[in-house]
Amino acid sequence: MMRSILVGILAVMAVGIGFLTFQWYQQQNTPRSFGVPFALVDQNGQTITEAAFKGGPTAVFFGFTHCPEVCPTTLFELDGWLDQMGSEGEDIKAYFVSVDPERDTPEVMKAYLGNFSDRITGITGTPEQIAEMAKGFSIYARKVDLEGGDYTMDHTASIILLDSAGDFFGTIAYEENPDTALAKLKRLANET
Template structure:
């Protein structure tokens, strides 16, 4: 009786194991595909009026966030949280350059961006540009942004919010939700960064 049960169970277990292996492989393929489809080259003006491209950060990790200086809540909270997370990482975080890319070129001149990012950390690089320069970059990172009329003067920008960790070759290493705490972001970054033993930072 027991032998018959095992004869019945073993093939079923083999099928389940094969399905699990297949699911793991599929997840790996989807992840690698999504990573290759997100991100790309960029050339924008920094907060000091200098042209900056991804090649300026060769061999360094960058943590990219798309936002705008007139944002009243999510953007300033995100930049403050990222700054705290990098401080928590200590020496390991020194190899990460946080980058703020404006999605509001009409108002975010280099001077405006410089005054804005100085509120959070001297480590943040602020980038802006023309509409024509920003559109292909936003498309490469799958970032959407549109104007929304506010109750007060001016307008607000509805935009997607994610943190993109790019490696030293400007390839996507991972994405982090902006509603994470500073500690959660620090933990995520530790998991995404190379081991300090093998790759000193």
């Protein structure tokens, strides 16, 4: 009798372990988009979700409008590379996500991006929403207090490239060789 109970317990344990292993395997092999789900607003005040990062190649840059050098340089270069690509890059969607939503309202984002490009869409939201999105995209962002009560933002300075499924495709580093950056964008455009 005791032997039957022990065999029964072992059988239940084996089935349980098999089920857990199957679930783990399924999670590891199910295609998942890079990042996290989000519902923010674009520069026109319209709701934008992670669905915008799917259906075509995408370039995403996290920064802020009061940035003295990195952000304007990156946005200027990205717009230039997309222009250089001509029709080859026309399907690449480009987004600028604010890491400083306290100052970067949709109106501020629209005016700021108007100085660089009509192809790059600004995205903002509440500080909590932006912090969650940044964390989900492995973006570092931190408020740095300055003298006189002002502040700046320290943040990741790379452009994230996503394929048409919204999966991570690569990055373009700040001050990357322009030919290398252009080659990465061409590969992205042709791969998806």
